[in-house]
Amino acid sequence: xxxxxxxxxxxxxxxxxxxxxxxxxxxxxxxxxxxxxxxxxxxxxxxxxxxxxxxxxxxxxxxxxxxxxxxxxxxxxxxxxxxxxxxxxxxxxxxxxxxxxxxxxxxxxxxxxxxxxxxxxxxxxxxxxxxxxxxxxxxxxxxxxxxxxxxxxxxxxxxxxxxxxxxxxxxxxxxxxxxxxxxxxxxxxxxxxxxxxxxxxxxxxxxxxxxxxxxxxxxxxxxxxxxxxxxxxxxxxxxxxxxxxxxxxxxxxxxxxxxxxxxxxxxxxxxxxxxxxxxxxxxxxxxxxxxxxxxxxxxxxxxxxxxxxxxxxxxxxxxxxxxxxxxxxxxxxxxxxxxxxxxxxxxxxxxxxxxxxxxxxxxxxxxxxxxxxxxxx
Amino acid sequence: xxxxxxxxxxxxxxxxxxxxxxxxxxxxxxxxxxxxxxxxxxxxxxxxxxxxxxxxxxxxxxxxxxxxxxxxxxxxxxxxxxxxxxxxxxxxxxxxxxxxxxxxxxxxxxxxxxxxxxxxxxxxxxxxxxxxxxxxxxxxxxxxxxxxxxxxxxxxxxxxxxxxxxxxxxxxxxxxxxxxxxxxxxxxxxxxxxxxxxxxxxxxxxxxxxxxxxxxxxxxxxxxxxxxxxxxxxxxxxxxxxxxxxxxxxxxxxxxxxxxxxxxxxxxxxxxxxxxxxxxxxxxxxxxxxxxxxxxxxxxxxxxxxxxxxxxxxxxxxxxxxxxxxxxxxxxxxxxxxxxxxxxxxxxxxxxxxxxxxxxxxxxxxxxxxxxxxxxx
Numbered sequence: 007x008x009x010x011x012x013x014x015x016x017x018x019x020x021x022x023x024x025x026x027x028x029x030x031x032x033x034x035x036x037x038x039x040x041x042x043x044x045x046x047x048x049x050x051x052x053x054x055x056x057x058x059x060x061x062x063x064x065x066x067x068x069x070x071x072x073x074x075x076x077x078x079x080x081x082x083x084x085x086x087x088x089x090x091x092x093x094x095x096x097x098x099x100x101x102x103x104x105x106x107x108x109x110x111x112x113x114x115x116x117x118x119x120x121x122x123x124x125x126x127x128x129x130x131x132x133x134x135x136x137x138x139x140x141x142x143x144x145x146x147x148x149x150x151x152x153x154x155x156x157x158x159x160x161x162x163x164x165x166x167x168x169x170x171x172x173x174x175x176x177x178x179x180x181x182x183x184x185x186x187x188x189x190x191x192x193x194x195x196x197x198x199x200x201x202x203x204x205x206x207x208x209x210x211x212x213x214x215x216x217x218x219x220x221x222x223x224x225x226x227x228x229x230x231x232x233x234x235x236x237x238x239x240x241x242x243x244x245x246x247x248x249x250x251x252x253x254x255x256x257x258x259x260x261x262x263x264x265x266x267x268x269x270x271x272x273x274x275x276x277x278x279x280x281x282x283x284x285x286x287x288x289x290x291x292x293x294x295x296x297x298x299x300x301x302x303x304x305x306x307x308x309x310x311x312x313x314x315x316x317x318x319x320x321x322x323x324x325x326x327x328x329x330x331x332x333x334x335x336x337x338x339x340x341x342x343x344x345x346x347x348x349x350x351x352x353x354x355x356x357x358x359x360x361x362x363x364x365x366x367x368x369x370x371x372x373x374x375x376x377x378x379x380x381x382x383x
Numbered sequence: 384x385x386x387x388x389x390x391x392x393x394x395x396x397x398x399x400x401x402x403x404x405x406x407x408x409x410x411x412x413x414x415x416x417x418x419x420x421x422x423x424x425x426x427x428x429x430x431x432x433x434x435x436x437x438x439x440x441x442x443x444x445x446x447x448x449x450x451x452x453x454x455x456x457x458x459x460x461x462x463x464x465x466x467x468x469x470x471x472x473x474x475x476x477x478x479x480x481x482x483x484x485x486x487x488x489x490x491x492x493x494x495x496x497x498x499x500x501x502x503x504x505x506x507x508x509x510x511x512x513x514x515x516x517x518x519x520x521x522x523x524x525x526x527x528x529x530x531x532x533x534x535x536x537x538x539x540x541x542x543x544x545x546x547x548x549x550x551x552x553x554x555x556x557x558x559x560x561x562x563x564x565x566x567x568x569x570x571x572x573x574x575x576x577x578x579x580x581x582x583x584x585x586x587x588x589x590x591x592x593x594x595x596x597x598x599x600x601x602x603x604x605x606x607x608x609x610x611x612x613x614x615x616x617x618x619x620x621x622x623x624x625x626x627x628x629x630x631x632x633x634x635x636x637x638x639x640x641x642x643x644x645x646x647x648x649x650x651x652x653x654x655x656x657x658x659x660x661x662x663x664x665x666x667x668x669x670x671x672x673x674x675x676x677x678x679x680x681x682x683x684x685x686x687x688x689x690x691x692x693x694x695x696x697x698x699x700x701x702x703x704x705x706x707x708x709x710x711x712x713x714x715x716x717x718x719x720x721x722x723x724x725x726x727x728x729x730x731x732x733x734x735x736x737x738x739x740x741x742x743x744x745x746x747x748x749x750x751x752x753x754x755x756x757x758x759x760x
Contacts, residue, residue, distance in 0.1 A: 326456070
């Protein structure tokens, strides 16, 4: 669609796809996990280390960046890549989700959303046109349309109204998008847990035409079982030849299950946030896949988090040392656990891509059955 | 003195000395600055990056480590080097200073100090014998004697009593020290701002015989002018052929001035603590030597902290980006500013060593006259 922005599928394994996105700042191997860099930083990580984990792309947030440091400043520095010195691709979220979840005193009209900053209460306005303009200032490789997210659970009527408004906003978003070689814009399918609405939403987006399609309104409290039920049909409404992006997902087992259902891209704060709250992800065969390093049982544990992990923390430090750092509230705990988690997530994606290439994703996915839905505290 | 522990002076420039300490875990180029790794971590730094800054040795604290994670646990891991995975030399402070400055409910007798932990109020006891034993458990390359520090200002009588007790404790510390090849023990000169007491303290320590001599009881609020006055005579009471260590110092201008007066080793929390409170040290010709990156004037500043600095932050990021991270309270701000400051301090020591080799330290030191005593907020 957009010139110089492409997606090729190199291998399929049932519904799962192995592919590659090419965009202005480089290539993205899919299925891909995008670390979240909300405020122009992947929290507690140097960019050099984010890259070393294997991330091809990170995510930035219109909502946060328009408040701090402001999109005009970032534009003045030549865009977000240059401002934060991350030369590889960036996808930016449009702010639609954050104005609903973070800001207060919202006034939603067909025109857009008026809201107060969660930082200082100052008044701001976001509309499809304004969000797309900000993403242009940020020089985002992948712009997301500005949509209206409904909370979960939502009645059919609430969800239908949000789909209707989001479709109108999708059209305005596309019209506001300035085409440049290598830059793409993605639509966002909404419709809550209603199959009919997911279909209506998809058709409208496909009519407008986008470079990729996100699935929004999931991972908002419905649980993995319902999410997978929705994905079972929601993905089929989207074009085969375009990348599919499940927003805000998730735990390792969520990601594996979604790839099995045909999803190509993910983003989530779980690996970074967990790194700041003492939780480390490990292969599912170890401790059920999650280690809470604060637990007293690790006090004298000489093993690394995961003996097969190649990250800096696992190559250099014991669980006992990480336990000590965490109990002592040392910044290094957040640094090492975050890096481990991001490395683990990229390892997971490498393994998923390999499994698809080998036609063995279902077998690989079976390892994740041990995951307890409630294992992440 | 101790077998396998040596100090050679390779060059003198008036009172300043260029030297090299050899100890169990490696060599230390002097004059040397030791980053403080209180709780088995140099705060907000990976060991790999501490080493890359050029540090030959770091400091650990008996007081903190005996409380968390406990010296028995560290011994079980084979010592502090192995527990924290820092293979190079470590000096440990004996706890004498911290029991006075951090703990509460102290009872001091000739035997030792009973105190309550600043963390949970639990009761603990430190004596010369216990402190030296803990430093043995930590496998410290350089053990410090357990002494009594007086507050500043102290009357002559208060200071004299502390010197008397410290001399007795110095003897007990030396007796408790288990000699091993490459491991050394340093005495600590006390005496507040009283020349006679500094002389008495030194003579007693020299009689006992140590591998190096620290100057304690300075940088406790007396100010640079008085500190330099004391150093002018205090250093002369110490042996020429042993390393001299000025404890808890200091700002760059303090260090340069102390090296001019014959000091070889330093430790201080200033570069690390400042990194967590938005302050960056730069060459004195830039902004007077200290940048408070929170200042609004850096909001759009595209320059690095210091164009001639080789640290990761200066090689990769602008002041504007660091300003944004700091205003946003991002962990990455503490990480980047700490690394910059430690790199700056090691650069300072490299320049000082070079200036001594070139016989040009006085000229080099003149740059630091621009330092305002009150420039560090």
